Amino acid sequence: xxxxxxxxxxxxxxxxxxxxxxxxxxxxxxxxxxxxxxxxxxxxxxxxxxxxxxxxxxxxxxxxxxxxxxxxxxxxxxxxxxxxxxxxxxxxxxxxxxxxxxxxxxxxxxxxxxxxxxxxxxxxxxxxxxxxxxxxxxxxxxxxxxxxxxxxxxxxxxxxxxxxxxxxxxxxxxxxxxxxxxxxxxxxxxxxxxxxxxxxxxxxxxxxxxxxxxxxxxxxxxxxxxxxxxxxxxxxxxxxxxxxxxxxxxxxxxxxxxxxxxxxxxxxxxxxxxxxxxxxxxxxxxxxxxxxxxxxxxxxxxxxxxxxxxxxxxxxxxxxxxxxxxxxxxxxxxxxxxxxxxxxxxxxxxxxxxxxxxxxxxxxxxxxxxxxxxxxx
Amino acid sequence: xxxxxxxxxxxxxxxxxxxxxxxxxxxxxxxxxxxxxxxxxxxxxxxxxxxxxxxxxxxxxxxxxxxxxxxxxxxxxxxxxxxxxxxxxxxxxxxxxxxxxxxxxxxxxxxxxxxxxxxxxxxxxxxxxxxxxxxxxxxxxxxxxxxxxxxxxxxxxxxxxxxxxxxxxxxxxxxxxxxxxxxxxxxxxxxxxxxxxxxxxxxxxxxxxxxxxxxxxxxxxxxxxxxxxxxxxxxxxxxxxxxxxxxxxxxxxxxxxxxxxxxxxxxxxxxxxxxxxxxxxxxxxxxxxxxxxxxxxxxxxxxxxxxxxxxxxxxxxxxxxxxxxxxxxxxxxxxxxxxxxxxxxxxxxxxxxxxxxxxxxxxxxxxxxxxxxxxxx
Numbered sequence: 001x002x003x004x005x006x007x008x009x010x011x012x013x014x015x016x017x018x019x020x021x022x023x024x025x026x027x028x029x030x031x032x033x034x035x036x037x038x039x040x041x042x043x044x045x046x047x048x049x050x051x052x053x054x055x056x057x058x059x060x061x062x063x064x065x066x067x068x069x070x071x072x073x074x075x076x077x078x079x080x081x082x083x084x085x086x087x088x089x090x091x092x093x094x095x096x097x098x099x100x101x102x103x104x105x106x107x108x109x110x111x112x113x114x115x116x117x118x119x120x121x122x123x124x125x126x127x128x129x130x131x132x133x134x135x136x137x138x139x140x141x142x143x144x145x146x147x148x149x150x151x152x153x154x155x156x157x158x159x160x161x162x163x164x165x166x167x168x169x170x171x172x173x174x175x176x177x178x179x180x181x182x183x184x185x186x187x188x189x190x191x192x193x194x195x196x197x198x199x200x201x202x203x204x205x206x207x208x209x210x211x212x213x214x215x216x217x218x219x220x221x222x223x224x225x226x227x228x229x230x231x232x233x234x235x236x237x238x239x240x241x242x243x244x245x246x247x248x249x250x251x252x253x254x255x256x257x258x259x260x261x262x263x264x265x266x267x268x269x270x271x272x273x274x275x276x277x278x279x280x281x282x283x284x285x286x287x288x289x290x291x292x293x294x295x296x297x298x299x300x301x302x303x304x305x306x307x308x309x310x311x312x313x314x315x316x317x318x319x320x321x322x323x324x325x326x327x328x329x330x331x332x333x334x335x336x337x338x339x340x341x342x343x344x345x346x347x348x349x350x351x352x353x354x355x356x357x358x359x360x361x362x363x364x365x366x367x368x369x370x371x372x373x374x375x376x377x
Numbered sequence: 378x379x380x381x382x383x384x385x386x387x388x389x390x391x392x393x394x395x396x397x398x399x400x401x402x403x404x405x406x407x408x409x410x411x412x413x414x415x416x417x418x419x420x421x422x423x424x425x426x427x428x429x430x431x432x433x434x435x436x437x438x439x440x441x442x443x444x445x446x447x448x449x450x451x452x453x454x455x456x457x458x459x460x461x462x463x464x465x466x467x468x469x470x471x472x473x474x475x476x477x478x479x480x481x482x483x484x485x486x487x488x489x490x491x492x493x494x495x496x497x498x499x500x501x502x503x504x505x506x507x508x509x510x511x512x513x514x515x516x517x518x519x520x521x522x523x524x525x526x527x528x529x530x531x532x533x534x535x536x537x538x539x540x541x542x543x544x545x546x547x548x549x550x551x552x553x554x555x556x557x558x559x560x561x562x563x564x565x566x567x568x569x570x571x572x573x574x575x576x577x578x579x580x581x582x583x584x585x586x587x588x589x590x591x592x593x594x595x596x597x598x599x600x601x602x603x604x605x606x607x608x609x610x611x612x613x614x615x616x617x618x619x620x621x622x623x624x625x626x627x628x629x630x631x632x633x634x635x636x637x638x639x640x641x642x643x644x645x646x647x648x649x650x651x652x653x654x655x656x657x658x659x660x661x662x663x664x665x666x667x668x669x670x671x672x673x674x675x676x677x678x679x680x681x682x683x684x685x686x687x688x689x690x691x692x693x694x695x696x697x698x699x700x701x702x703x704x705x706x707x708x709x710x711x712x713x714x715x716x717x718x719x720x721x722x723x724x725x726x727x728x729x730x731x732x733x734x735x736x737x738x739x740x741x742x743x744x745x746x747x748x749x750x751x752x753x754x
Binding site for chain 2: 039040041043044045046068069073076077078082083084085276295296298312313314316317319320321323324326327328330331332
């Protein structure tokens, strides 16, 4: 592993495992959920609040940050940590995924991708080397290779070409990263929903050698069963002594199922995006606070929760804030949802260390199936 | 005064004075600035953060709350304090001002006003009695009479008619409030920019007798000099042993000039509204964070400030958040601005108690004239 970076597996429970990924800026307890700090802010939350939920690491988006405020500017201001106020580790993606999903007039070639900013139409170029240069300017703690991610379903030829290109870029990324210490570099497995391609990608990346292995190109339109089938075959093909990161996933159930298959790290915009749309995660499932049934309900989201937004505010008040389109609705529900996710990860780690992970998953699924506490009569 | 309510004047410095307005839910240090909690939330802030800025009291809008979530609903949920989570005193306006500025198809008669909600077009009616009934349902600590407020400039006949109607409603409000304890009722001086009308209003209200006297119908389009001239003649006509509240005012300079004339209480949406529009108050004046000159500036808004948003975030970061339209921009700048106002009020109270109020005002005005710290070279 890169000097200054260490990963240790703690407990295991079948394929599920706990661990610690240690970097100079802090230790990440795995399985870990990384709140998404798209543009140097986890939307509608202060970094103090993000930290208070138990998050060890957040994610920053290379695509967004390179366009605004700009990587060179962030570097001149002392890096993403000084800029944003987040003191722990930060993982940055490579920019590739957002180029495909957000940018205009993108043109891919074997050397990289040229695209126009969705903000102002200006032209930019990302290559494996430039992506890592940007991530170095941001001074993120965990960096990722540029890859090509295809939406599913896709033709095998398309998936194969993208996987091969990603593998070639992985090699160039490894070279570009060489000499860096105290920071980690993750390769990204691609291959769509094709077993052979996934295995070829995993083997190719393992041969190059990375500090950790991300699994990309899943949760992009395929059924959960397809995603889990891909994990079933990909995870065993990756080195056991390296962290495994499932990119952009997902629902609480996706996370529990993926941890069961040996995934150590996750990121997803769901908790914050849902929070901005009036949706709250609770131990009994997802609630839409817009629903009129909450209008006169004096009860909190979850009286057993340890975090303020779930415990100290009535459903009636949250309903009112959502209906009135108040910023405080986004603040409280984003906070609740990130806290819910972090609390879930803490329970995941405890269950694994106690060797009762399957029972924990069954208990969670049964609770989610309830949907909500009983309506007031 | 009403049983359970007490006002004591502390220090005086010419007409400026400190004091304490004590109510069962807490003591308000005057001169006081009340952040506006329109719809049971001070926009983009948690109540914990509002409290942390030093605010003793917040304002709630009867018009907004009667329409959404509804006064009877708030009462069933335990009142506005339980609903919103604000534990200290709350002042509610009467609804009259917003009926005039926001509602549709309003029709005024001697008994009250009928109007359509700006939210859903539903028809509602406010009378002096219904306004106080709503304020009792909300269970606010300081309640205000229904009045008619006219925008300036206006014809004398219009101002006279509105003042006389407000005075008649003041009498009915006093009757409707009778028997309430532990809550205060404020009358509202009207009369536009006409000296005779203002004096007639003040004398009429004083004869009825209120726990405090609000001065309404100012900061509604007239020059600051007109407003101050009205205060010069109105304040001496009000009982010295009762708090005086200048409604909807204002800029920091408006506040300092009005305190000099004996005003004890203020409310204004400026700090929070400015915060949502990228504007920050600092000791050197008002800054527009959208301005490109902040883009590369690593310095905080004000390194001498005691509150986090002014001290712990760079101008470059705040600029970025504003440009990217991030909710955190509204959160941090609203917080900064309310903290700025509360800090200013603390300095006002200290300056009065030290007998150096004029020197303090001169010092503040000189600082504001600077505009900002020098640009980075």
